[in-house]
Amino acid sequence: MTVNLLKQKIGIIGGGQLGKMMILEAKKMGFYVIILDPTFNCPAHSIADEHIVANFNDTIAIRKLADRADIITYEFEHIDAEVLKVLEEEGHKIYPTPRSLEIIQNKYEQKMLLKKKRIPVPEFMYIADEEDMMEAGEQFGYPFILKSCRGGYDGKGNVVVHSPQEIKSAFESLGGYEQELMAEEFIPFTKEISVLACRGIDGDIAVYPVGENEHEDNILIQTKVPAQITKTLTTKAMSLANRVMKVFEGVGMFCVEMFVTEDKRILINEVAPRPHNSGHYSIEGCVTSQFEQHIRAITGLPLGDTTLIRPTVMRNILGDMEGNGEAFVYGAEEALKVPGVKIHIYGKENTSPKRKMGHLIVTAQTLEEAAERAQIAANTIKISPRKEN
Amino acid sequence: MTVNLLKQKIGIIGGGQLGKMMILEAKKMGFYVIILDPTFNCPAHSIADEHIVANFNDTIAIRKLADRADIITYEFEHIDAEVLKVLEEEGHKIYPTPRSLEIIQNKYEQKMLLKKKRIPVPEFMYIADEEDMMEAGEQFGYPFILKSCRGGYDGKGNVVVHSPQEIKSAFESLGGYEQELMAEEFIPFTKEISVLACRGIDGDIAVYPVGENEHEDNILIQTKVPAQITKTLTTKAMSLANRVMKVFEGVGMFCVEMFVTEDKRILINEVAPRPHNSGHYSIEGCVTSQFEQHIRAITGLPLGDTTLIRPTVMRNILGDMEGNGEAFVYGAEEALKVPGVKIHIYGKENTSPKRKMGHLIVTAQTLEEAAERAQIAANTIKISPRKEN
Incomplete structure (x- = not known):
């Protein structure tokens, strides 16, 4: 060699x-x-x-x-x-290839392809004008979701439409005729889960355990792994993630976000062609982190073991509501006193309310213990604008 | 705050x-x-x-x-x-404080202090001249070890003296009157073990599990954790490491190398005031790696959990015997195909025979499995001077 x-x-x-x-x-x-x-x-x-x-x-x-x-x-x-x-x-x-990126970055095309490959997704339709939105309301009922096809993240680019009266303002708030839009049925899910998966250049696929996500104001707050769902649902979710990887022929880490519905169906919400916030738990939780896996995949190295070593909880550390300014971390010492807590601070110079500034990962013998410790640590650490002395 | x-x-x-x-x-x-x-x-x-x-x-x-x-x-x-x-x-x-460094970097002073604090060490004596060496031979028997008090590593600065006839050449080979020397009894140990320990600025001490080391030509080849020794010896080794930390009042990571003798005694061989090669296993093996722990200690953060998560084997990747030149890694792909294998490549530009170029860490369900996989991976990866195409 x-x-x-x-x-x-x-x-x-x-x-x-x-x-x-x-x-x-x-x-x-x-x-x-x-x-x-x-x-x-x-x-x-x-x-x-x-x-x-x-x-x-x-x-x-x-x-x-x-x-x-x-x-x-x-x-x-x-x-x-x-x-x-x-x-x-x-x-x-x-890597991931520009072709898979192109499809994924347009949410409408992404969903069209998934639907064509018989992967379950919420009902959706393309929205060209307000008339289409009226039709969406009739077809999906209210509320439904209006989405920008491109560029959204953390809830930005999404609006919930509660009644026909909100159609006009929703349409205009997302840019109206200037933007590509789509409507999607509102899923009254019982859980939001996500599954990391990676595909190597040679087509090998590695799927991670299922994580359970909690959002606040559309921003991810916490991921618990393993997700507290039945074995059947776990198997189904992992197999769906595997199928999604084949659909996009992606090389590298992908994250497949899913809804678990009241009637125990799993629907694909969104696919991200990259390591994902809900996969940070893998850094301390899995034999191979999503970041190592991504590097292995794109450089042509074999994929690593995705086994979860211990139950793991990841919590985001968001900029607090005190405003903008030079980022200052308070309470890291207290947080690190909690056993099994790791702090990851990204090193962004400035903080602003709800900006993703870092995260903490807690591994423990049981998921309950990890969640409890994550809660304690999360309560002690905060990132605010530096106060003048 | x-x-x-x-x-x-x-x-x-x-x-x-x-x-x-x-x-x-x-x-x-x-x-x-x-x-x-x-x-x-x-x-x-x-x-x-x-x-x-x-x-x-x-x-x-x-x-x-x-x-x-x-x-x-x-x-x-x-x-x-x-x-x-x-x-x-x-x-x-x-950190560690200059005072603890000063004692430790002189092996004679290091051993004197340990002995004074009643921590078991091999018999030793200061060597000023060949006459002292004759006395060492009489007191310790042959073979005994002649050591430079300062500057040795990986066996450099150590000579085994097998008979009175070798005294002169041994004395001269280590610099004779120009160097501070000491003699030490030869310990026919059954195992070499090492225990990492860390002390915080506030005096808190965290002790790691016991690792079992294998050397070749005085260079560390492999560390297996947990060490295959009795529970009594494990407890004894960890408690000795704790006492050593108190003796030196060190702040930061220390590594305490020990011998287990045939009659089940533990003797301290050497103390290093820093993260140590035999502690690399902690990167993937423990909740808190020795490097994270060191950073936490010296910055005044609380010490982290030292629990071993899974049985772990670390193997050094040494420059092969082909000579000196630009370092080139062969067979990383093969090594990474083995489950649970992580490769750490230090990024040294040039390789030379037996130079420490990287290491691999394998975690698994059992120590046997980890050791087997480490052996397979170690056999596939090699670092040689780049060959011209």
Whole structure:
């Protein structure tokens, strides 16, 4: 053998927390990493080998990244897939592939493809105008959800439409005729779950245990693993995630978010073509973290063991409501006194209300113990704007 | 509370693999890290926030590091303790303290203090000249060990003296009158074990499970955890490590290497005031790795849970015998196909025979399984000088 896969240079579009956590794993194995991010002091800056400071839509900079790296990946899905397609045609390796990115970043196309492959999704329809919304209301009943097909995250780009009277304002609030929109039936779910899955370049698929998510104001607050659902549902969810990986032929980590309905059906809510916030638990919870797995997949290394080692709870640390300013962590000492608590602080310079600033992971002998400890730790740690002394 | 402990800047003397692994943990928690190392492309270079390129005996550079960092630590014990003492007197925080470093870095003083505190050590004596060695031979019998009091590692600085005829050459081979020397009885041990322990600034002590070490040519090859010794010996070893921490009043991670004798005694072989090669298993094996623990200790954070999560085997990846040259990793793909195998490559530019280039860690349901898998993986991966194509 004359190839040293570990000598490949990895280029990451985005230097936020996901990029940072990819690099921490890549560095363990000795990889060289180049990031592209407009923020000089972004979370990944200090641990990357090179940082191309440029906007995400700067095609010259993305081309520079492609020229300097052997493989390109990205930490968020709102990138111009056309640019990546051109680079791929020129022979650059880009994972997940621009084709799977292109489908996924348009939620309507994503759902169309899943539906075509007989993977259960909520009912949905394309919305061109207010008349279509009237039809959605008749077909799905109220409330239903109006969504931007592109660019949404953490609930941004979603509006709940409760009655015909709200149609006009909802349509306009999401950009109306200027934006691609879709409507989706409102699912009165009993649980939100997500399953991480990874596909290697050779087509190998590794599926993680099922995590159970809690959101507040559409922002993920907590993931508990294993999800407290029946064995049958667990098997079903993992098998669905496996099928989703085959549909998109994705290379790298994906996260499949799902709803469990009252009548015990599982519907796919959304697919993210990257490591995901609800998968952070894997850093301390699993034999192979989602970040290590992603690096292994895109560099052509074999996928690692996804076994959950101990019950694990992940809680996000969000910027508190005190306003914007230089980020200051209060109470880390108290939080770390709780057994099994790990603190991950992303290193964003500034905090603002509900901004994702870090997370904590707690492993324990039982899920109840982990959840209890996570709650105690979460109550002690907070990130606020620095107060002047 | 108005202090953000995570905003402290950590200065590390040394940017080798131990420094690198400290930084990987420090970065998870958001710390800022400055290293001092003479090699520009040292393992820690690309993930440190700043790198002062200077020799370890460059007192001006060490002072610069102290001025820029809030806390100083180090990854190896052969540093001028006098320089650190002066800095400490000026108010700089240095952990482990220069006083404990000073004692430990002189093996004779280290053993004298342990003996004084009634901690069992092999018989030893100071060696000023060949006459003293004759006496050592009479007192300890042959073979006995001649050691440099300072600067040895991986068997360097140690000579086995088999007979009175070897005294002269042994004495001269270690520098004779130019060096401080000591003699030690030869212990026909049944096992070499080591116990990691950490002491916080507040005096809290955390002790790790017992690891069992295998050496080849005085270089550590493998650590298996838990050590296959009786419960009584395990308790004894852990309690000895705890006592050693109190003796040196060390702050930070220490490693206590011990011999188990045929008559079931435990003798302290050596103490290292830093994270240690035989403690790498803790990265994937324990709730809190030795590197995270060290960072927590020196920054004043509470110590973490030292529980072993699963049986773990660590194997060093040494440069193979093919010679010196640009380091090239062969067979990483094969090694990573083995379940539960993690590869850590330090990123040293050049390899040479037996140089520590990386390690692999295997966790599994049983120690036998972990050891078997570690053996398979170790057989597939090798680091050689790059061959020209």
